[in-house]
């Protein structure tokens with residue numbers, strides 16, 4: 001669609017030297033200040049959507065998609081994922097929150113708000129004729145300095161994070177999602193879950209906490225308080241046949257993606273049989289194929305068989321006779337987890353290259369116990385003590401599915417926060433403490449530099465304040481007043497050595513006071529703040545670099 005006038009390989013009328021400085025476009029082109037302002041406006045409107053959900057008193061959003069599916073949430077990443085954002089610059093912000101969600105798990109709202117504020121301020125600077133390149137290098141400098149400051153000054157090493165620290169971290173994360181007492185209940189649940197799945201990394205020998213090993217199942221009915229932690233991996237579903245045992249100790253597990261029903265000839269296959277006896281033989285052969293497969297499994301020692309496909313009465317009969325437990329119509333993702341946990345191979349076929357079918361004992365996974373249990377009036381299969389990893393599951397109860405979904409997301413945030421804190425063993429005070437400390441420090445840092453990045457760093461410093469401001473606005477407090485108090489405290493801590501402990505001062509949204517948040521237990525993993533600043537700066541720079549946008553018109557039908 002894009003080409004020079006008089007294209008088609010032939011030089012234009014004026015020849016190469018005199019080519020017109022005009023591009024023929026089937027679409028539109030926006031450049032310079034105009035595109036920058038457009039992008040910033042789009043980014044700001046994304047931030048405006050999530051702004052009011054920041055902090056413990058942030059409000060929820062109700063999202064209804066084109067199929068009428070309702071989501072009620074407070075999670076920045078979920079809100080943005082459900083919006084179908086079209087503007088390319090705004091999409092950068094959506095991806096930003098996605099990335100934060102993947103890497104850290106929490107802080108997805110803050111990161112978007114921060115990035116958009118940085119962009120807004122950068123745009124003002126450009127309007128005041130500062131070159132974007134200077135702004136970008138200023139922002140990078142400020143980012144590096146901030147991370148250094150957090151690591152050296154603000155982060156508190158808690159080598160052996162006790163239960164209390166982990167509890168406070170989980171509670172801070174959860175308090176912005178679930179109210180009051182329930183956040184304590186779920187914080188405890190989250191810590192118990194994480195300690196249950198603790199393992200040691202094979203490479204470094206350090207303890208690792210895989211969040212994925214904590215399965216979450218939801219059943220509506222009862223109240224939140226009836227949620228429970230179950231030792232082992234829990235899968236929805238029950239035994240294929242009533243004659244099978246409920247409990248199998250020393251389980252040898254086969255995970256199949258194979259149908260265990262009588263195999264049928266494919267549609268459209270025609271066999272002409274003249275002897276009626278042969279017809280019976282064909283029928284027998286069809287049954288035999290499945291019987292042989294089951295024999296293969298049983299001979300290899302399998303006593304638990306999971307399949308994603310079906311399992312008919314004939315197959316069930318064989319399993320019952322052998323005292324094995326079979327479960328049909330399992331979800332594929334469940335089986336993938338189970339095969340990870342127990343070391344079982346996920347079988348798509350038994351056949352080798354030549355078409356001979358075989359199954360060896362090393363394809364089986366092992367677990368201490370596989371049990372069918374009833375939770376919330378439904379059958380579930382619980383797998384305990386897998387060979388490779390231990391797992392646990394949280395059974396969430398609640399009044400309706402929307403609430404349960406939101407609790408699941410919140411619990412996931414809390415699990416991630418605990419993981420980050422335990423693995424890196426360093427925490428920072430929350431409630432705007434880090435952001436205010438950085439704003440003071442960066443302002444001083446900017447004045448110490450004699451280069452043109454100074455202005456950009458000063459703006460970066462002010463952009464930081466958007467978090468405490470928004471937190472207090474959402475908590476119905478006077479934002480200017482709160483931020484001024486916070487800044488005064490942090491200024492004192494950085495200038496007066498006797499007041500150094502004031503560097504942990506942040507606000508408590510609930511009482512509306514400035515306090516030592518480290519002591520008050522409003523803490524967050526240091527990594528989450530570091531990543532937030534890093535990602536937000538990178539995203540702001542990505543958008544800022546753009547000074548030309550060429551958008552082609554979509555191709556017309558029939559062209």
Ligand SMILES: Nc1ncnc2c1ncn2[C@@H]1O[C@H](COP(=O)(O)OP(=O)(O)OP(=O)(O)O)[C@@H](O)[C@H]1O
Pocket residue numbers: 053054055056058074075076077105106107108109110111172173175176413429430431432467471507508509510522524
């Ligand atoms: N009791 C509290 N008082 C003051 N600030 C708090 C309190 N609890 C949490 N915060 C602050 O709230 C912010 C976190 O809010 P929230 O969890 O809504 O957003 P997020 O973590 O950025 O995004 P998300 O959780 O949606 O991924 C953090 O800055 C944290 O310090």
Ligand SMILES: [Mg+2]
Pocket residue numbers: 106107108173176413
């Ligand atoms: Mg959060």
